[in-house]
Amino acid sequence: MSEPLIIAIDGPAASGKGTLSRRLASFYGLRHLDTGTLYRGVAWIMLRDGFEPRDEAAAVKVARAFDPEILGSADLRTPAVGRSASLVAVHEGVRKALFDFQRSFGLQKPGAVLDGRDIGTVIFPDATVKFFITASPEERAQRRYLELRASDEGVTYEGTLAELKRRDERDQSREEAPLKPAAEAEIIDTSKLTPDEVMARAVRIIDNVVRGRT
Ligand SMILES: Nc1ncnc2c1ncn2[C@@H]1O[C@H](COP(=O)(O)OP(=O)(O)O)[C@@H](O)[C@H]1O
Numbered sequence: 001m002s003e004p005l006i007i008a009i010d011g012p013a014a015s016g017k018g019t020l021s022r023r024l025a026s027f028y029g030l031r032h033l034d035t036g037t038l039y040r041g042v043a044w045i046m047l048r049d050g051f052e053p054r055d056e057a058a059a060v061k062v063a064r065a066f067d068p069e070i071l072g073s074a075d076l077r078t079p080a081v082g083r084s085a086s087l088v089a090v091h092e093g094v095r096k097a098l099f100d101f102q103r104s105f106g107l108q109k110p111g112a113v114l115d116g117r118d119i120g121t122v123i124f125p126d127a128t129v130k131f132f133i134t135a136s137p138e139e140r141a142q143r144r145y146l147e148l149r150a151s152d153e154g155v156t157y158e159g160t161l162a163e164l165k166r167r168d169e170r171d172q173s174r175e176e177a178p179l180k181p182a183a184e185a186e187i188i189d190t191s192k193l194t195p196d197e198v199m200a201r202a203v204r205i206i207d208n209v210v211r212g213r214t
C-alpha cells in the first residue's frame with residue numbers, strides 16, 4: 001500500500017472531532033492536523049493586531065503570512081477566538097491561503113488524519129475515508145461549557161449554547177466551503193456514545209475500507 005492513508009473528519013463545534021482524530025492518528029500511526037487551529041491562529045493575530053475579523057483584505061494578508069509556529073504558543077481555545085475564527089473563515093482568500101499547507105500536510109507518508117469543516121468536501125475530496133461527526137446542540141454545548149468552565153468561572157451553559165448555534169449557522173450558510181457532510185461521509189452522531197464507542201465504530205469502518213483497497 002503506497003498511497004498515503006488520509007482520514008477526513010468534519011463536523012460542528014464540540015462534536016468530538018478532535019478526540020476521535022487524536023485517537024485514530026495514534027492507533028494508525030498517522031500525523032494529525034486540527035485545521036480549526038489554522039483559522040483560530042489567523043483570528044488570534046487579527047485580534048492581537050487590532051483588526052476587525054470582517055476586514056477581508058487584512059485577514060487575507062495575515063493568512064498568506066501565516067506561520068504555523070503560532071499554533072503552539074497562542075491561547076487559541078477562547079470563545080472570542082472561536083467566534084473570530086468563524087468570521088475570518090468566510091473569506092475566500094483566507095481559505096485559499098491555507099489550502100496548500102493542509103494538502104501538503106496530508107500528502108506526506110504514511111498519511112494523516114485532518115479534522116475541520118471542509119476536509120472531505122474541499123481539502124481532500126480524494127480522502128481514503130470520510131467521517132461527519134455530529135451531536136445535538138445541547139450535548140455539544142454541555143461538553144464545551146464543561147471545558148470552558150475549568151478556566152472561566154463566568155461562563156454559562158446558556159451563553160455557550162447560543163454562541164455555538166450562531167457559529168454553526170455561520171459555518172453552514174457561508175458561500176465558501178460551507179459545513180456539510182461529504183456525499184460519501186460516514187455520519188456518526190456521538191450524542192449518546194462514549195469516546196470509546198465512537199472510536200470502535202470508526203476503526204471498523206476504516207479497516208473495512210483499507211482491506212478493500214489492498
Ligand atoms: N463521545 C463523547 N462523549 C462525551 N464527551 C465527549 C465525546 N467526545 C468528545 N467529548 C468531549 O467533548 C469535548 C469536545 O470534544 P472535541 O473532541 O474537542 O470536539 P471538537 O474537536 O469537535 O470541537 C471535549 O471535552 C471532549 O473530551
Ligand SMILES: Nc1ccn([C@@H]2O[C@H](COP(=O)(O)OP(=O)(O)O)[C@@H](O)[C@H]2O)c(=O)n1
Pocket residue numbers: 012013014015035036037039040082085086087089115116117118119167171
Ligand atoms: N476546516 C475548517 C476548520 C475550521 N473552520 C472555522 O474555524 C472555526 C473554529 O474551528 P474549530 O474546529 O477550532 O472549532 P471547534 O470545533 O473546536 O469549536 C469554525 O467555527 C470554522 O468557522 C473552517 O472554516 N474550516
